[in-house]
Amino acid sequence: MRAYLGLDVGSVSTNLVLLNENGEVVTGLYLRTQGNPIRAVQEGLAQMEKQIPAGMSIAGAGTTGSGRQLAATMVGADAVKNEITAHAVAALNELPKVQTVLEIGGQDSKIIILRQGVVVDFAMNTVCAAGTGSFLDRQAARLGVPIEEFGSLAERAQNPVRIAGRCAVFAESDMIHKQQLGYPVEDIVAGLCEALVRNYLNNVAKGKDIQAPILFQGGVAANVGMRRAFEKALGFPVIVPRYHAVMGALGAALLAKRAVAGRHSTRFRGFDVSRWRFDVSSRSCGGCGNQCEVVEILGEGKLLARWGDRCGRWSSFVLEAAGK
Amino acid sequence: MRIGIPRALLYYHYHPLWSTFWRYLGLEVVSSPPTSKEILDQGVSAAVAEACLPVKVFYGHAFYLAPQVEFLFVPRLVSAETGTYICPKLMGLPDMLRHAGRKLPPLLSPTLNARCGPRAWEEALTRTARVLGFSAGQAKRACNAAAAEQARYTAKLGEGKTPLDILSEGKEDKEGGQDQNLGTQKALLLLGHPYNLFDDFISLGLLRRLRARGYRVTTAEMLSSRLIAEEAARLPKALFWSLGRLVLGAGSYYLRSGGVAGIIHVVSFGCGPDSLVGELLERKARRAGQLPFLLLTLDEHTGEGGMVTRLEAFLDMVEWRNAS
Numbered sequence: 340m341r342a343y344l345g346l347d348v349g350s351v352s353t354n355l356v357l358l359n360e361n362g363e364v365v366t367g368l369y370l371r372t373q374g375n376p377i378r379a380v381q382e383g384l385a386q387m388e389k390q391i392p393a394g395m396s397i398a399g400a401g402t403t404g405s406g407r408q409l410a411a412t413m414v415g416a417d418a419v420k421n422e423i424t425a426h427a428v429a430a431l432n433e434l435p436k437v438q439t440v441l442e443i444g445g446q447d448s449k450i451i452i453l454r455q456g457v458v459v460d461f462a463m464n465t466v467c468a469a470g471t472g473s474f475l476d477r478q479a480a481r482l483g484v485p486i487e488e489f490g491s492l493a494e495r496a497q498n499p500v501r502i503a504g505r506c507a508v509f510a511e512s513d514m515i516h517k518q519q520l521g522y523p524v525e526d527i528v529a530g531l532c533e534a535l536v537r538n539y540l541n542n543v544a545k546g547k548d549i550q551a552p553i554l555f556q557g558g559v560a561a562n563v564g565m566r567r568a569f570e571k572a573l574g575f576p577v578i579v580p581r582y583h584a585v586m587g588a589l590g591a592a593l594l595a596k597r598a599v600a601g602r603h604s605t606r607f608r609g610f611d612v613s614r615w616r617f618d619v620s621s622r623s624c625g626g627c628g629n630q631c632e633v634v635e636i637l638g639e640g641k642l643l644a645r646w647g648d649r650c651g652r653w654s655s656f657v658l659e660a661a662g663k
Numbered sequence: 664m665r666i667g668i669p670r671a672l673l674y675y676h677y678h679p680l681w682s683t684f685w686r687y688l689g690l691e692v693v694s695s696p697p698t699s700k701e702i703l704d705q706g707v708s709a710a711v712a713e714a715c716l717p718v719k720v721f722y723g724h725a726f727y728l729a730p731q732v733e734f735l736f737v738p739r740l741v742s743a744e745t746g747t748y749i750c751p752k753l754m755g756l757p758d759m760l761r762h763a764g765r766k767l768p769p770l771l772s773p774t775l776n777a778r779c780g781p782r783a784w785e786e787a788l789t790r791t792a793r794v795l796g797f798s799a800g801q802a803k804r805a806c807n808a809a810a811a812e813q814a815r816y817t818a819k820l821g822e823g824k825t826p827l828d829i830l831s832e833g834k835e836d837k838e839g840g841q842d843q844n845l846g847t848q849k850a851l852l853l854l855g856h857p858y859n860l861f862d863d864f865i866s867l868g869l870l871r872r873l874r875a876r877g878y879r880v881t882t883a884e885m886l887s888s889r890l891i892a893e894e895a896a897r898l899p900k901a902l903f904w905s906l907g908r909l910v911l912g913a914g915s916y917y918l919r920s921g922g923v924a925g926i927i928h929v930v931s932f933g934c935g936p937d938s939l940v941g942e943l944l945e946r947k948a949r950r951a952g953q954l955p956f957l958l959l960t961l962d963e964h965t966g967e968g969g970m971v972t973r974l975e976a977f978l979d980m981v982e983w984r985n986a987s
Contacts, residue, residue: 405968405972420975420979421971421972421973421975421976421979422972422976423972423973423975423976423979424975424976424979455987456987457980457983457984457987458976458979458980458983459955459980459984460949460955460956460980461976461977461980463969463972463973546945546946546949548949627699628696628699628700628701628702629699629700629701629864630700630701631700649864649868
């Protein structure tokens with residue numbers, strides 16, 4: 340049986356999805372990137388190899404996320420796509436009539452507006468990461484609440500307090516003030532969710548035409564408090580797909596499936612990659628005043644790719660990159 | 664005598680006029696090379712933190728030229744056409760530069776203010792030439808030669824060349840230029856201030872990237888000033904920022920007439936006038952609803968990831984729409 344592998348290598352998490360020929364998810368994996376995307380990809384591949392059902396082989400692989408080029412170089416990819424397109428493709432697969440996708444990940448958040456199955460507008464957060472997953476993580480840890488219980492705690496709130504959501508630093512000091520005044524923790528947590536939703540709608544979704552059906556994707560969608568806060572602010576039901584945390588990887592797998600349609604070959608190097616030795620080195624090129632920081636990726640001692648230069652002097656010399 | 668003209672800010676609009684004027688008078692004109700990391704670092708380390716990136720880049724170019732020339736040409740640009748103003752930071756540029764705490768050669772800073780009359784630029788340049796000992800007659804002839812050269816430049820822009828294409832004419836590593844026959848589906852309107860769009864380093868190669876993806880790039884400089892004035896007159900209130908007027912005029916022209924598959928608006932982080940103009944344009948684009956629109960905010964990034972992700976997603980959106 341043919342299967343398709345999608346990898347989403349983000350700043351906070353690295354996700355893998357295995358898709359069967361019918362476009363159904365066989366396995367979804369969610370790992371922490373922890374600042375080491377190479378190790379996260381290898382670890383993900385090793386886990387996936389153990390879970391792949393017998394008789395199933397990878398017919399295509401796709402990568403997305405901020406680490407998509409690196410991941411594609413490592414595993415060999417048939418599709419390399421930005422995370423906006425990957426999320427949109429996955430959302431359309433989930434719900435063909437979807438008109439709005441809210442996505443909040445570890446360090447970025449985006450909104451995608453679709454009409455009649457086509458992306459017509461999108462935005463990503465610019466300078467501020469307030470309200471993304473990392474900030475919620477941090478606040479949960481500070482309040483001593485496991486992040487998994489954050490949402491259900493917010494749901495129990497009787498009277499959410501108002502928290503300043505414009506800036507993560509302001510939000511944190513506001514929360515501390517409210518705590519010191521003795522407000523119940525669930526009211527503070529619910530207030531925080533509302534503040535983050537306000538911030539998202541004012542900054543990321545600024546002026547966008549939000550219409551139902553609305554899908555809420557990304558790791559933060561697991562937080563029921565955030566979902567309720569969105570529903571309260573928007574006045575529409577907000578749908579959280581079953582595989583919300585790995586939608587980027589799901590989109591990458593779907594794009595890989597499209598890319599290899601009608602072909603019987605894939606660039607995927609196989610699960611052996613999880614045992615390869617990868618080396619990276621970087622150096623400053625002295626060719627001109629730009630002093631570009633050139634990075635080299637080596638797998639099993641062989642040069643796989645180079646990038647980071649502006650002029651192409653180094654990056655055009657690619658031996659086995661995903662593009663070949 | 665050697666005079667230095669920094670390759671920054673409105674150099675991209677007026678370098679034929681300025682260099683021809685001084686060259687005609689027999690001065691040796693030296694321009695700084697295209698922006699590099701060194702030049703940017705120099706500028707960023709000396710400029711006040713609140714200045715926008717283009718101003719910091721200007722500092723870097725001025726410092727680069729300083730040891731090589733006897734004079735630096737840093738005009739005080741107040742107004743380029745009657746009824747409009749240039750950004751106040753450009754008006755105060757010679758003063759800011761003088762107080763940057765670096766050793767600089769004397770600055771030649773004529774006040775170029777078209778609000779003082781149709782011949783105000785010529786009169787100001789003449790006064791500056793007189794200070795250097797040239798006669799009024801010599802200055803007059805230099806002005807005529809400069810105006811003719813500037814007119815030739817404007818004509819070339821009208822043929823669909825960008826300032827960057829014209830600057831690199833006759834150079835070994837010249838810009839590839841573009842296929843003017845590409846139709847609407849393969850044409851994009853690139854809007855923004857010239858010192859962002861045509862500085863390859865600051866724009867992270869935006870123009871090159873779009874052309875490499877097979878697009879013909881149109882900019883506001885390619886439209887006649889009469890057409891821009893007509894479009895600007897449709898606004899409920901006259902817009903007095905001249906660069907904003909150019910952006911908005913070109914944007915509304917294409918929103919009305921079609922002829923491109925999408926619009927990309929590039930702004931500097933923290934640009935005052937663009938916070939208004941960008942918003943006006945985005946609202947206009949959304950109301951018209953026909954063309955995909957992308958707002959790209961540039962600052963000191965040398966990591967291209969954020970820009971590339973947004974750009975790729977935007978081009979996917981354009982291609983997706985074209986296909987549907």
